[in-house]
Amino acid sequence: MKKQLIFHEKFYNEYTFDPAAKLGRMESIIKEFSDFEIITPSPALEEKILLVHTEDHLVRVRNELDEAYSIALLAAGGAILAADYAIEHQPMFAVIRPPGHHASPDGYWGFCFFNNLAIAVRHAALKNTLIIDFDLHFGDGSSNTFVNDSEITYYSCEGATSESFITNMEHFLSQQKNVDLLAVSAGFDRHIDDWGGLLSTEDYFTIGKILKAFDEKNGANRRFACLEGGYNHNVLGKNVRSFIDGFY
Ligand SMILES: [Zn+2]
Numbered sequence: 001m002k003k004q005l006i007f008h009e010k011f012y013n014e015y016t017f018d019p020a021a022k023l024g025r026m027e028s029i030i031k032e033f034s035d036f037e038i039i040t041p042s043p044a045l046e047e048k049i050l051l052v053h054t055e056d057h058l059v060r061v062r063n064e065l066d067e068a069y070s071i072a073l074l075a076a077g078g079a080i081l082a083a084d085y086a087i088e089h090q091p092m093f094a095v096i097r098p099p100g101h102h103a104s105p106d107g108y109w110g111f112c113f114f115n116n117l118a119i120a121v122r123h124a125a126l127k128n129t130l131i132i133d134f135d136l137h138f139g140d141g142s143s144n145t146f147v148n149d150s151e152i153t154y155y156s157c158e159g160a161t162s163e164s165f166i167t168n169m170e171h172f173l174s175q176q177k178n179v180d181l182l183a184v185s186a187g188f189d190r191h192i193d194d195w196g197g198l199l200s201t202e203d204y205f206t207i208g209k210i211l212k213a214f215d216e217k218n219g220a221n222r223r224f225a226c227l228e229g230g231y232n233h234n235v236l237g238k239n240v241r242s243f244i245d246g247f248y
């Protein structure tokens with residue numbers, strides 16, 4: 001069977017004037033996956049958005065984004081579909097935008113509108129869920145969403161060097177047990193040729209492989225990942241491919 005990932009052609013469109021929405025960003029990723037089968041999501045129902053966000057938030061985003069509102073719903077739908085595959089024990093990556101991890105229940109910034117991953121985690125409704133975020137930026141929206149939820153753990157990867165970044169993550173994982181669902185906020189803006197200037201393309205393969213090994217051994221073999229940041233179109237696709245090659 002061909003390997004699969006989630007994507008929709010509508011994500012090619014520029015929907016706002018921020019770096020996450022730029023033309024060419026999605027093309028740089030999809031061209032690396034000609035050997036994959038593309039699975040297309042449906043837009044998330046508003047009731048799914050409300051699993052994480054307030055009604056006020058939803059209305060604000062709808063008014064602010066106008067036509068692009070449907071793209072934001074589609075991104076959330078992509079994350080939900082990825083979680084559905086993970087529940088059935090098939091690892092899945094969602095190439096979606098706008099990204100989500102800076103969207104809190106009642107606020108948003110940083111190119112994010114709805115917290116795609118958080119919505120998918122709530123939708124999956126499994127007991128012990130672990131969120132690993134390796135984006136350059138702290139996922140304040142995800143952290144805020146689950147701060148009072150004892151069953152959902154949010155971990156933002158940190159490290160001054162690529163070695164410590166990976167060993168810190170491994171150390172954290174070594175303390176985790178009985179994980180029912182592993183959800184990964186996959187941002188690639190920490191790459192050596194991107195904003196963060198730290199990780200190599202090979203490091204993303206290593207991170208993916210470590211997460212897979214953890215999930216198969218100490219988790220429930222249920223894992224999915226959603227695209228967050230990553231802004232250098234020359235390297236983004238290769239980084240996503242490298243991560244997926246380790247993660248699947
Ligand atoms: Zn970022």
